[in-house]
Amino acid sequence: MNRRVGSAIAVWALLLAAACGSHDAPTDAVSSAVPSPSVSTLPPLPPASPEPPTGRFVGDMEQSSLDAAAGQMQVWVDNDTRRDYTPTRIVYSDPRFRAPVVATRLRDEPAQARRGFPLALPADPRCDVDAPDGSGRLVVQTTAGRTFRLPVLDEAGVVQRWVTSRCSELALERVVRISWAPRVDDGGVVKGEIGTLTLRLRPTGGPGRAVIETVGGSHLLGADDGQTWSPRVVVHGTDARSTVSLSMLPARCDDHAFMEGGNATAFRVNFTVDGEPGQVLLRMSPAGTTHAIEYARAACGYS
DSSP: OOHHHHHHHHHHHHHHHHHHHHHHSOOHHHHHHSOOOOOOOOOOOOOOOOOOOOSEEEEEEEOOHHHHHTTEEEEEEEEESSSOBOEEEEEEEOTTSSSOEEOOSOOOBOTTOEEEEEEEOOSSOOTTOOOOTTOOEEEEEETTSOEEEEEEEOTTOHHHHHHHHHHHHHHHHTTEEEEEOSOSSOSOOOTTOOEEEEEEEEEOSSSOEEEEEEEOOOSSEEETTSSOBOOOEEEETTSOOEEEEEEEEESOOSHHHHHSOSOTTEEEEEEEETTEEEEEEEEOOHHHHHHHHHHHHHHTTOO
16 A cells, blocks of 8 residues: 555544544534523513592691791692692692692692692791691692692691790790891801800890790700700890800711701700790701801811
């Protein structure tokens, strides 16, 4: 056998071996063409159908810290009907108020939507009326000519909290009017420097005795010793005007402390009037708030 014939036989033998081996061990290309067993899955459940609308308006009372700072609360109205409405007048009545309160910022109330409408807090609530939460009623008049009359839920006791606070304040004002001075420092504050919160006392000239017992700090500003201020100052209606100085420091210096709500410069003053305890949330004026926050930023080392 010559060399060329021997080489041809060797090549043929290799091809035959490869062909036989391919029957014993299928290649990836062949195996990938074989369908794999199917995986059985359940079809997705259909979404739960929403409950049909009740065809009514639903109201509830709420108040954020920004609402309180603005001297208001908000009645939230849920249009639980199938059609859009545009309110033309919304009036809230409550036995604890001397007159109905008319809502502001009226706007469209789409079907299945919920909108909040501000109500100004009355300055002279009826302090002699005891009514449970949820005693208020709302009347909503619309451009469609339909009028909705509905009770207003008040699970947080927004109205009663206001009435209690305002009536306590009115009792105190019969003896002395209190307010915050608009300045809390003399300028040039450095980090860690103590500021001064000044409470101004203006007796009315009438009868009565009040005691300014304690003052609580806010989330931003508090007593320099970390405790509650306890001036225990006695004031008679016939006394001269005076002031109470309260040393303070920032209670917190994180960014959130400067961004939280509207109570950064609102302080709870606890007092008694002729032996009867009361409390008022006393807010600084806009000018005082600006100065107090500037002081806090400087004392925190931000400026």
